[in-house]
Amino acid sequence: MKNRSLTKGLAALAAATTVSISSAAQLLNVSYDPTRELYAAYNSAFAKHWLATTGEKVTILQSHGGSGKQARAVIDGLGADIVTLALAGDIDAIAEKSQLLPKEWQARLPNNSTPYTSTIVFVVRKGNPKGIKDWHDLTKPGMAVITPNPKTSGGARWNYLAAWGYVLKQELGDLTKLHDAAKAEEVAQAQTKARAFLTALFHNVPVLDSGARGSTTTFVQRGLGDVLLAWENEAFLVIKEFGADKFELVAPSVSILAEPPVALVDKVADKHGTRKLAEAYLQYLYSPEAQEIAARNFYRPRLDAVAKKFEAAFPKLTLFTIDEVFGGWAKTQATHFADKGIFDQIYTPTAK
Amino acid sequence: MWHIGRTNSPLPGFRLTLGYSVLYLSLIVLLPLAALLAKASAASWSEFWRIALDPRAVASYRLTLGAALAGALINAVFGFVVAWTLVRYSFPGRRLLDAIVDLPFAMPTAISGIALTAIYARTGWIGQWLEPLGIPVAFTPLGITIALTFIGLPFVVRTLQPPLQELEVELEQAAASLGASRWQTFCRVLLPTLLPPLLTGFALAFARALGEYGSVVFISGNMPMKTEITSLLIIVKLEQYDYTGAAVIATVMLGASFAILLGINGLQWWFNQRHRAGA
Amino acid sequence: MKRTPTDMPPVAATHVRENDPRWVRATLIAITVLFLGIFLALPLASIFTEALRKGIGVYLASFRQPDAYAAIRLTLLVSAIAVPLNVVFGLAAAWAIARFRFCGRNVLLTLIDLPFAVSPVISGLIYVLLFGLHGWLGPWLNEHDLQVIFAVPGIVLATLFVTFPFVARELIPLMEEQGSEEELAARVLGASGWQIFWRITLPNVRWGLLYGVILCNARAMGEFGAVSVVSGHIRGLTNTVPLHVEILYNEYNFVAAFAVASLLALLALVTLGLKTAVEWKVRRDRAESAASREGSTP
Numbered sequence: 001m002k003n004r005s006l007t008k009g010l011a012a013l014a015a016a017t018t019v020s021i022s023s024a025a026q027l028l029n030v031s032y033d034p035t036r037e038l039y040a041a042y043n044s045a046f047a048k049h050w051l052a053t054t055g056e057k058v059t060i061l062q063s064h065g066g067s068g069k070q071a072r073a074v075i076d077g078l079g080a081d082i083v084t085l086a087l088a089g090d091i092d093a094i095a096e097k098s099q100l101l102p103k104e105w106q107a108r109l110p111n112n113s114t115p116y117t118s119t120i121v122f123v124v125r126k127g128n129p130k131g132i133k134d135w136h137d138l139t140k141p142g143m144a145v146i147t148p149n150p151k152t153s154g155g156a157r158w159n160y161l162a163a164w165g166y167v168l169k170q171e172l173g174d175l176t177k178l179h180d181a182a183k184a185e186e187v188a189q190a191q192t193k194a195r196a197f198l199t200a201l202f203h204n205v206p207v208l209d210s211g212a213r214g215s216t217t218t219f220v221q222r223g224l225g226d227v228l229l230a231w232e233n234e235a236f237l238v239i240k241e242f243g244a245d246k247f248e249l250v251a252p253s254v255s256i257l258a259e260p261p262v263a264l265v266d267k268v269a270d271k272h273g274t275r276k277l278a279e280a281y282l283q284y285l286y287s288p289e290a291q292e293i294a295a296r297n298f299y300r301p302r303l304d305a306v307a308k309k310f311e312a313a314f315p316k317l318t319l320f321t322i323d324e325v326f327g328g329w330a331k332t333q334a335t336h337f338a339d340k341g342i343f344d345q346i347y348t349p350t351a352k
Numbered sequence: 353m354w355h356i357g358r359t360n361s362p363l364p365g366f367r368l369t370l371g372y373s374v375l376y377l378s379l380i381v382l383l384p385l386a387a388l389l390a391k392a393s394a395a396s397w398s399e400f401w402r403i404a405l406d407p408r409a410v411a412s413y414r415l416t417l418g419a420a421l422a423g424a425l426i427n428a429v430f431g432f433v434v435a436w437t438l439v440r441y442s443f444p445g446r447r448l449l450d451a452i453v454d455l456p457f458a459m460p461t462a463i464s465g466i467a468l469t470a471i472y473a474r475t476g477w478i479g480q481w482l483e484p485l486g487i488p489v490a491f492t493p494l495g496i497t498i499a500l501t502f503i504g505l506p507f508v509v510r511t512l513q514p515p516l517q518e519l520e521v522e523l524e525q526a527a528a529s530l531g532a533s534r535w536q537t538f539c540r541v542l543l544p545t546l547l548p549p550l551l552t553g554f555a556l557a558f559a560r561a562l563g564e565y566g567s568v569v570f571i572s573g574n575m576p577m578k579t580e581i582t583s584l585l586i587i588v589k590l591e592q593y594d595y596t597g598a599a600v601i602a603t604v605m606l607g608a609s610f611a612i613l614l615g616i617n618g619l620q621w622w623f624n625q626r627h628r629a630g631a
Numbered sequence: 632m633k634r635t636p637t638d639m640p641p642v643a644a645t646h647v648r649e650n651d652p653r654w655v656r657a658t659l660i661a662i663t664v665l666f667l668g669i670f671l672a673l674p675l676a677s678i679f680t681e682a683l684r685k686g687i688g689v690y691l692a693s694f695r696q697p698d699a700y701a702a703i704r705l706t707l708l709v710s711a712i713a714v715p716l717n718v719v720f721g722l723a724a725a726w727a728i729a730r731f732r733f734c735g736r737n738v739l740l741t742l743i744d745l746p747f748a749v750s751p752v753i754s755g756l757i758y759v760l761l762f763g764l765h766g767w768l769g770p771w772l773n774e775h776d777l778q779v780i781f782a783v784p785g786i787v788l789a790t791l792f793v794t795f796p797f798v799a800r801e802l803i804p805l806m807e808e809q810g811s812e813e814e815l816a817a818r819v820l821g822a823s824g825w826q827i828f829w830r831i832t833l834p835n836v837r838w839g840l841l842y843g844v845i846l847c848n849a850r851a852m853g854e855f856g857a858v859s860v861v862s863g864h865i866r867g868l869t870n871t872v873p874l875h876v877e878i879l880y881n882e883y884n885f886v887a888a889f890a891v892a893s894l895l896a897l898l899a900l901v902t903l904g905l906k907t908a909v910e911w912k913v914r915r916d917r918a919e920s921a922a923s924r925e926g927s928t929p
Contacts, residue, residue, distance in 0.1 A: 061868060076764055076765065077764035077769060224490075347576060361732075373724040373728075373739070376716075380788070381795060441659070451904070451907050460895050462856075462873050478669070502670055502674070563750035566751065583751075586753065598756060605750055610748075613747075
């Protein structure tokens with residue numbers, strides 16, 4: 001009896017094993033947290049488009065979670081044909097640690113492989129009771145700022161970098177000075193100021209949730225904090241879901257151009273025989289239809305025509321890129337977010 | 353290696369059942385744990401201790417141990433009262449209360465976590481009264497303690513109920529007839545008998561609380577050095593692709609759990625020996 | 632002296648003693664009600680309040696989504712595999728441990744308990760280290776197109792690990808307490824091992840076994856931490872019910888999240904109801920057998 005039920009169990013295991021890797025017209029898109037609504041809409045649009053152009057039916061499976069966690073799952077063997085994550089650094093990690101896709105993946109699609117962009121804005125309670133207008137308001141004593149943990153959340157890293165870039169912009173005026181060897185001393189002073197600013201800012205953070213959605217829940221449902229640092233698309237979604245009578249969006253003067261990239265995971269797609277489909281899926285993200293879907297889900301479209309059409313929907317602010325201020329993700333990750341990096345240094349002393 | 357020195361029981365099936373148990377245990381528990389230890393041993397000896405004794409890791413041990421200990425102590429005190437009341441008094445609703453004591457066993461931990469956070473956050477049923485008094489619960493070590501109290505609650509109650517049930521009335525009556533006050537009877541006669549099961553329940557609640565994750569992450573606030581429990585630190589290390597670091601911290605936790613369980617089993621064995629000798 | 636196995640609460644005390652002073656009784660009852668009320672009843676109530684916030688229609692609609700349906704089906708499948716495997720193990724381990732003395736017995740007992748105190752995060756992590764693409768067996772599995780983690784087998788394995796001790800832990804003290812006199816007698820009369828097991832041991836432990844199965848099942852269906860690490864969170868494919876709750880919660884769909892959660896809370900309540908019924912049955916059986924024993928040996 002023992003042996004029989006053991007075999008039965010093993011048979012069930014074997015059956016389950018084979019089920020999960022079958023059928024060609026199936027794609028797995030492994031994405032980060034705030035894109036749920038976007039890809040729910042995009043997937044049905046793409047399935048329709050694919051059926052119309054090729055006559056093939058396609059099922060797109062979605063997996064959502066913190067960007068770093070999702071990248072790790074792909075590295076450990078989650079069979080993603082496509083990854084659409086919060087930052088290039090996470091896809092770099094997949095390329096580097098598992099060689100599932102080439103290191104130059106970001107050059108394969110237009111616009112740094114980011115079909116849509118976003119930025120970091122503030123969400124405050126209705127009427128803006130604390131009068132928060134720009135980044136420098138966040139370091140005032142007694143202000144409670146809600147942001148996820150930069151070590152675990154992609155969105156939180158953008159938050160952190162946006163604040164850092166703001167200080168550099170304030171101090172230097174012109175960000176090209178960062179690359180001017182003659183201005184090295186001035187730049188060094190500005191960097192020190194930025195570091196002090198971030199230290200003060202994180203002193204005002206009472207909770208570090210592990211992901212962007214967790215932070216939003218803390219701010220909205222638990223009523224904690226005066227201001228939430230969020231993806232622009234999340235901020236719009238919060239206001240749509242929870243009511244414009246409760247929350248307001250505040251756009252700071254300067255913020256970062258957040259580029260959430262997309263990529264084909266070559267080795268997985270080849271193994272599944274889905275390369276063509278997966279490539280078409282990514283290409284179609286740049287089509288006018290898809291760009292409109294992105295815009296309606298509060299992502300800034302890349303296509304000029306669509307961008308113009310939705311121009312009024314997005315707040316106007318000065319945006320800088322990670323490349324011009326921080327010199328790309330690899331460098332940023334190493335200096336700021338690695339173990340014993342700047343974030344660890346500014347955060348640890350506040351303990352005790 | 354596994355030294356099998358069976359006793360002279362004439363019952364059959366020893367080799368089969370022990371063999372199967374050990375095989376299954378090895379496949380499901382020991383082999384995966386070996387993978388963990390192997391990963392941790394990828395770090396050199398000094399590297400291992402550097403990661404294990406990192407201030408942030410130490411702070412998380414202190415928090416996890418402290419909150420688990422506090423939760424287990426609360427459970428020891430109140431669990432004793434609850435067990436006593438449920439066994440000795442009859443009152444309306446007793447059966448119902450007795451049945452729901454097991455709720456933390458049966459309820460998925462993540463759901464307990466969400467429910468507890470909803471109650472103790474400043475907008476919650478209890479949080480809204482405590483917050484104005486200057487006692488924030490959610491996102492503080494106090495919140496972690498409450499979650500750990502919740503999940504450890506059944507252990508003390510359930511290990512105390514059977515011995516409480518068995519206590520001989522005669523013993524108490526004899527003590528009373530010899531002129532002992534109720535308090536003296538309680539301290540001199542009842543407590544010594546109930547202490548071993550109370551300790552066992554306490555240790556079980558403590559061990560369970562050490563490893564708890566699901567119900568804690570929602571209510572803890574997750575601030576490094578302040579409200580970050582060890583299980584969360586492992587996750588944080590993983591998210592940074594630091595497998596070795598995660599495995600090292602996990603090994604430390606595993607060692608602690610193993611030691612505590614070994615202690616509990618030793619305690620029970622000792623108690624049973626004494627019990628048998630006394631009977 | 633006869634001892635009820637741990638975890639088996641003797642609810643209906645045969646003789647309730649109420650000789651404590653009134654005020655002591657009142658205070659202790661008040662503390663008990665308050666403590667259990669705050670720590671247990673309130674969380675339970677909050678789940679149902681949140682779930683029914685927008686009325687019964689919205690509540691029921693939460694279950695009609697295909698993803699919710701798939702999650703429920705997966706959870707049932709996982710526990711249908713994990714629970715029987717752990718029952719077989721529990722019976723084998725209880726037989727070996729309760730009926731024989733051997734070297735290393737205490738270590739074996741502790742190892743069986745281990746998954747119970749191990750953090751669920753670690754329980755998930757060990758399978759990633761073993762079966763992940765860069766783990767011990769990962770490359771081999773990958774070559775043979777076998778997917779263990781981020782698929783159903785991984786979820787089953789993590790669940791097996793987490794629920795490992797439940798049945799064994801329930802049976803071992805019960806069988807130790809019962810002693811082996813009946814089995815030895817049967818052996819002397821020439822019964823085979825299987826006969827002893829089916830005719831004597833199994834009937835004797837059936838209620839304890841059922842109790843262990845109920846707890847094991849509740850844990851199997853409700854496990855979150857370990858499963859979350861190995862699941863991959865693919866909607867409609869590798870999401871169990873607790874993971875689906877988390878997803879809904881993260882989609883700001885709080886009513887649906889609590890509605891699906893209430894399903895698990897209901898499961899917990901049914902579990903507790905079954906458990907109480909089992910206990911009641913055990914006590915009645917005991918009382919009967921005690922009465923018949925007294926009757927036969929005057």
